[in-house]
Amino acid sequence: MSGLMARWLLNIAALIITAAILPGFQLTIWGAIVGSVFLGIINAVIRPLLLILTLPLNILTLGLFTFVINALMLWLTSATIRGFDIHGFGWAILSAILFSVISFIISLFIDDEGFRFR
16 A cells, blocks of 8 residues: 555656646646546546547557547646646646656656565
């Protein structure tokens, strides 16, 4: 359980860092907390369906369309959660790219049991 909690807290930090870097992405602390939970839920439910439906396009673009799917998930979160504001789809794509990079870096140091250098 500590790995899940650590990953969740670091994803909140990744959202805050992304919002601090990009001017088109504004975030409150409460928006980061609630948005992180909501984003996790829609990434578990809606994102796999979208990835399957857009598989031919994703193959054609060599996987780059996944950033558009991630941007749609962030934009849906922005439309639903107060305090989690992305101003336009272009900012959603930039936010998705930066958030993906930060999340990848986080996943290098976290496993299911908590912090661990692999």
